[in-house]
Amino acid sequence: MVYSDRTSAGRALGAHLTHLRARHPLVLGLPRGGVPVAAAVREMIGGDLDILLVRKLGVPWQPELALGAIGEDGVRVFNPEVLAQVDIPARQLAAIEAREHAELERRRQVLRGPADPIPLAGRAVVIVDDGMATGATVLVACRVARLHQPVRITVAVPVSSTEAMRRVAAEADEVICPWVSSTLSGVGGAYLDFHQLADAEVTALLR
Numbered sequence: 001m002v003y004s005d006r007t008s009a010g011r012a013l014g015a016h017l018t019h020l021r022a023r024h025p026l027v028l029g030l031p032r033g034g035v036p037v038a039a040a041v042r043e044m045i046g047g048d049l050d051i052l053l054v055r056k057l058g059v060p061w062q063p064e065l066a067l068g069a070i071g072e073d074g075v076r077v078f079n080p081e082v083l084a085q086v087d088i089p090a091r092q093l094a095a096i097e098a099r100e101h102a103e104l105e106r107r108r109q110v111l112r113g114p115a116d117p118i119p120l121a122g123r124a125v126v127i128v129d130d131g132m133a134t135g136a137t138v139l140v141a142c143r144v145a146r147l148h149q150p151v152r153i154t155v156a157v158p159v160s161s162t163e164a165m166r167r168v169a170a171e172a173d174e175v176i177c178p179w180v181s182s183t184l185s186g187v188g189g190a191y192l193d194f195h196q197l198a199d200a201e202v203t204a205l206l207r
Helices: 006-014 018-023 034-045 080-085 090-112 136-147 162-169 199-206
Strands: 026-029 048-051 054-059 062-071 076-078 124-128 152-156 159-161 174-176 179-181
Touching: 006 034, 018 034, 018 124, 026 034, 034 048, 034 124, 034 199, 048 199, 054 090, 054 136, 062 080, 062 090, 062 136, 076 136, 090 199, 124 136, 136 152, 136 162, 159 162, 162 174, 162 179
Parallel strands: 026 048, 026 124, 124 152, 152 174, 159 179
Antiparallel strands: 054 062, 062 076
């Protein structure tokens, strides 16, 4: 199975989420790659669309591999298995985290601007990304969302590793993924078109 692009992946994913239509869900895309998937899901199941800002803390020489992730409201999570495999000095890890905090704030200003986020309290929330390799980014997104007291958190991704599914299942109320692979080396391999989205593409989808 290979998706042509993120929009087609979102439509395929949305077909597995029709049970949420009656809940008027709040669909949250993880910028940038998760937003076109989330927009397509929202077309399928209705509800509202917004973003949830999180940043992966990537290994410097292998950015796809997550040391952990940070999110809004100061939430952070680390991947102990990856940290045990790589030799990252504390000072370098702090520098990586500081850089990603700066990018998180930049994205908040550019993508959300002066608008307030849609409140999560009391909502059935669907957290959407374009895929999960380690699951660290989605894991921290679940923890950020949980702070705002939604009634339910569903994680929905088009593709995932089996390990990421296991990790995220411990945080979410429901995890939906039509393509789970025990040999997933990177999310990009599941797409024919996996281009790096520009901020303008994301803001256009949110409008």
